[in-house]
Amino acid sequence: MLAASPDVRVVALASLTLGIGIGYVLPQFRVQRWRRGYEQLRTDFRVLEQQRQDDERHYHEKIAMLQDNETRVHTVFDNLAHQIIDEKIHSYSSINQERISSLLQPLKEQISGFGSRIETIFTEETRDRASLKQELLHLRELNQRLNEEAAQLSRALTGNRKTQGDWGEMILERLLEHAGLRNGHEYVTQTGWRTNDNRLRKPDVIVRLPGGRDVVIDSKVSLSAWQRYVGAVTDGDRATALEQHLQAIRQHMKSLSGKDYSSLQGITSLDFVLMFIPIDAAFTSVVDNNETLLNEMHARQVIIVTPTTLLAVLRTINHLWQGEKQNRNAREIAERAGALYDKLKSFVDDMERLGRQLDSCRTSFDQAMIKLATGRGSLIDRAQPFPELGVAVKTKMDTPHPPRRDEPTL
Numbered sequence: 238m239l240a241a242s243p244d245v246r247v248v249a250l251a252s253l254t255l256g257i258g259i260g261y262v263l264p265q266f267r268v269q270r271w272r273r274g275y276e277q278l279r280t281d282f283r284v285l286e287q288q289r290q291d292d293e294r295h296y297h298e299k300i301a302m303l304q305d306n307e308t309r310v311h312t313v314f315d316n317l318a319h320q321i322i323d324e325k326i327h328s329y330s331s332i333n334q335e336r337i338s339s340l341l342q343p344l345k346e347q348i349s350g351f352g353s354r355i356e357t358i359f360t361e362e363t364r365d366r367a368s369l370k371q372e373l374l375h376l377r378e379l380n381q382r383l384n385e386e387a388a389q390l391s392r393a394l395t396g397n398r399k400t401q402g403d404w405g406e407m408i409l410e411r412l413l414e415h416a417g418l419r420n421g422h423e424y425v426t427q428t429g430w431r432t433n434d435n436r437l438r439k440p441d442v443i444v445r446l447p448g449g450r451d452v453v454i455d456s457k458v459s460l461s462a463w464q465r466y467v468g469a470v471t472d473g474d475r476a477t478a479l480e481q482h483l484q485a486i487r488q489h490m491k492s493l494s495g496k497d498y499s500s501l502q503g504i505t506s507l508d509f510v511l512m513f514i515p516i517d518a519a520f521t522s523v524v525d526n527n528e529t530l531l532n533e534m535h536a537r538q539v540i541i542v543t544p545t546t547l548l549a550v551l552r553t554i555n556h557l558w559q560g561e562k563q564n565r566n567a568r569e570i571a572e573r574a575g576a577l578y579d580k581l582k583s584f585v586d587d588m589e590r591l592g593r594q595l596d597s598c599r600t601s602f603d604q605a606m607i608k609l610a611t612g613r614g615s616l617i618d619r620a621q622p623f624p625e626l627g628v629a630v631k632t633k634m635d636t637p638h639p640p641r642r643d644e645p646t647l
Contacts, residue, residue: 405456416551430501447561494537
């Protein structure tokens with residue numbers, strides 16, 4: 238084996254030393270580089286962690302701000318919606334209450350008065366019908382009593398024409414009262430009237446008729462001859478007294494015909510005058526013995542009446558007035574019914590106008606609901622994602638559904 242030269246050994250040693258040195262230095266270099274990379278990574282990590290914390294803080298601040306904004310928007314909108322609805326309800330309730338009250342009060346009063354009036358009319362009519370039968374039953378008894386009283390008073394008043402006239406007027410007024418007529422209303426007594434030639438006339442009684450017509454009644458016929466006829470003993474005296482009684486009646490008929498009551502100013506008299514004889518027999522005795530008297534009555538437009546016939550005529554006139562009163566009541570009922578119908582029509586119109594106003598309120602409500610919940614981009618749609626974004630809520634809000642048209646809106 239050849240021995241190595243010194244130079245070779247030196248080179249080998251140097252190479253070995255260099256190898257050892259490189260083997261030692263190279264790892265140290267790598268360690269330093271790794272350490273610097275580690276420090277850089279730690280620095281970057283701290284920066285990123287700080288950024289993350291800042292971003293998280295900013296995120297929570299934005300979430301809190303959104304929650305606060307949501308709460309305030311919800312509160313403001315809720316208060317505004319309730320305020321608008323309350324104002325609408327209060328306004329319409331107040332207006333409708335006042336309007337309905339103002340409409341219904343006169344209607345209620347008219348209906349109440351209308352019902353009371355009808356009840357009063359039917360009550361009076363029923364009472365009148367019930368009393369009519371009773372009055373008719375007493376008519377014959379009353380006529381009999383009047384004839385008896387007339388005969389007695391006639392005998393007591395024989396020979397005094399003035400007293401006889403007053404007595405006849407008294408009997409006539411009693412008949413008027415028994416017939417149900419009222420002085421100053423359906424008849425007047427002893428009133429002065431002027432004719433077309435300015436002559437004064439004073440009829441004993443003027444009976445008013447429905448329709449503005451009048452009937453004149455005179456009661457001043459003399460009964461002196463009739464009393465002599467009743468008290469005569471012989472046939473000759475009776476015949477003479479009866480003839481005188483007939484002449485007295487004819488003379489009074491002539492006098493009444495000449496007074497022409499139909500021309501009096503201020504009244505509308507019928508074409509005939511009623512001549513009242515307060516004793517039935519005083520008329521029948523003359524008619525039985527003189528057939529021409531009735532023709533003379535019609536010729537002179539004078540109709541002779543007695544208590545029996547006059548009471549029947551007056552009762553007929555009273556029933557005419559009752560019919561006129563019922564007709565007036567019927568007209569009044571018709572007028573009240575017409576006014577009631579007009580008021581009801583006005584009430585219906587107001588209710589229809591109120592319905593249109595309520596429809597307008599419903600339209601406003603629907604538009605508010607569209608903005609709140611049902612429309613595209615409504616407030617509720619915008620607020621629904623908040624819980625998903627981390628907003629803390631107590632109860633999840635459902636989308637409200639507007640009421641149907643057949644349901645009340647308020």
